[in-house]
Amino acid sequence: MLTDVAQFIPFFFELRDLATPFDAYVRSLTPRPSCVISDWCNPWTSGVAKSLGIPWVFFHGPSCFFSLCDLMAANHGLHERITSDDDEEKQYAVPGMPVPVTVTKATAPGFFNHPSIFVLRDEAMEAMRTADGVVVNTFVDLEREFVECYEKALGKPVWTLGPLSLCNRDAEAMATRGKAATVGKEAITAWLDGQAPGSVVYVSFGSIARKLPKQLFEVGHGLEDSGVPFLWVVKEHEVDASPEVREWLEALQSRTAGRGHVARGWVPQLAVLSHLAVGGFVTHCGWNSLLESIAHGVPVVTWPHFADQFINEQLAVDVLGVGVRVGVTSPVMLFGDEAVVVAREDVARAVSALMGGGEEADERRKKAREYGEKARRAMEEGGSSYENLTRLIETFSRPEVKEQ
Numbered sequence: 001m002l003t004d005v006a007q008f009i010p011f012f013f014e015l016r017d018l019a020t021p022f023d024a025y026v027r028s029l030t031p032r033p034s035c036v037i038s039d040w041c042n043p044w045t046s047g048v049a050k051s052l053g054i055p056w057v058f059f060h061g062p063s064c065f066f067s068l069c070d071l072m073a074a075n076h077g078l079h080e081r082i083t084s085d086d087d088e089e090k091q092y093a094v095p096g097m098p099v100p101v102t103v104t105k106a107t108a109p110g111f112f113n114h115p116s117i118f119v120l121r122d123e124a125m126e127a128m129r130t131a132d133g134v135v136v137n138t139f140v141d142l143e144r145e146f147v148e149c150y151e152k153a154l155g156k157p158v159w160t161l162g163p164l165s166l167c168n169r170d171a172e173a174m175a176t177r178g179k180a181a182t183v184g185k186e187a188i189t190a191w192l193d194g195q196a197p198g199s200v201v202y203v204s205f206g207s208i209a210r211k212l213p214k215q216l217f218e219v220g221h222g223l224e225d226s227g228v229p230f231l232w233v234v235k236e237h238e239v240d241a242s243p244e245v246r247e248w249l250e251a252l253q254s255r256t257a258g259r260g261h262v263a264r265g266w267v268p269q270l271a272v273l274s275h276l277a278v279g280g281f282v283t284h285c286g287w288n289s290l291l292e293s294i295a296h297g298v299p300v301v302t303w304p305h306f307a308d309q310f311i312n313e314q315l316a317v318d319v320l321g322v323g324v325r326v327g328v329t330s331p332v333m334l335f336g337d338e339a340v341v342v343a344r345e346d347v348a349r350a351v352s353a354l355m356g357g358g359e360e361a362d363e364r365r366k367k368a369r370e371y372g373e374k375a376r377r378a379m380e381e382g383g384s385s386y387e388n389l390t391r392l393i394e395t396f397s398r399p400e401v402k403e404q
Helices: 005-028 044-051 064-075 078-083 115-129 140-154 171-176 185-193 213-226 243-255 269-273 287-295 309-319 344-355 359-379 384-397
Strands: 036-039 056-060 134-136 158-160 200-204 230-234 260-264 278-283 300-302 323-325
Touching: 005 044, 005 115, 036 044, 044 056, 056 115, 064 078, 064 115, 064 134, 064 140, 064 309, 134 140, 140 158, 140 359, 140 384, 158 384, 185 230, 185 260, 185 269, 200 213, 200 269, 200 344, 213 230, 213 243, 213 344, 243 260, 269 278, 269 287, 278 287, 278 344, 287 309, 287 359, 300 309, 300 344, 309 323, 323 344, 344 359, 359 384
Parallel strands: 036 056, 056 134, 134 158, 200 230, 200 278, 230 260, 278 300, 300 323
Antiparallel strands: none
16 A cells, blocks of 8 residues: 555556566456456556557546546647746646636646656557547536547547446445445434435545645534534544544534534445435545536535546536535645645635525536436436447457457
8 A cells, every 4th residue: 555655656667567467467368358448557558458459448537528638738738838837826728628727737637747757647648549449437418528529639439438336326336335334324324314405515535635633623613614514524544643633523523413423434425425415515526526426416515636636626616517616726745735725714615605505506506416317317228328338348349359
């Protein structure tokens, strides 16, 4: 397990050493795979697949909106212009996008934007451009314009197959997706059952980002000050950071008893988002979480941390109209940052705006519900994602792969 930011660059370079054993493994398979699907972090698999005459399909984990931004930035030399500029606050328009998208040096699209790893970015871009097609976890009715532009820019098919989370249809599948919950599902469900429909804001920042004590306190005070019922997920190592944190959380729970519930550990997110009591989600804007929220018709407060999340925020707020910004403008370090990026007043403001009444809030909820309905239709038989999966399978089921 990686525990420090400094470990990431060596880790990604070391991944390339898996090419030889992966080649040997694929050669040993009978029959050979019809295609290889691999993500942005493992472009070296492309060379293995092509050396064996096997089609290679590129999978990019973020939104199609982000993927198009990333491609346009690369095609138009935006990364190089930003890197050579010392102005950290300067706003850059991403060229070639069908809607306005602006970024700063810190929020520019891409995962390998540091000069020391440009070689990895270039390898991933080359693999994407030479792939036999691209798979994206999204659906046409959510990102139609960006899917069409991405497909045109790449000159190859883009198969939208999501939201993949909707493959988990029964209660048990939703409760165990990813891993077994460290917090009892029954306790969370029982608490949610006691809340009014659409009244609870769910707060979770994904599996990687972590909050240090000063920021945790601001989140908790902001939720308390909002007056909104909340279900807040706090990681075990965040709770164990100090006795002060544990004592403070216990005091918070006492003050908000009945209205607030703090869950320590990993919770069944799909089960939470599908509960009728949940009417909003404070999210880090990781694509899986954001898409899961949209798929369940739940609007969001956007609190991006790093990587694709700032671009995803623009999609949620400015394009889809289902989000409220908490106000973050710069990334934090992957494993925590001593800086208090968001004050309690900002948390309370954003949560109140999301969960409150008024025309804007009602419109966000309406749009979220409509996208949720479209997401479900996309995954049903005859829906766009269902049909795209069928086409993907048919494309690579033809007996064209030659063993080498």
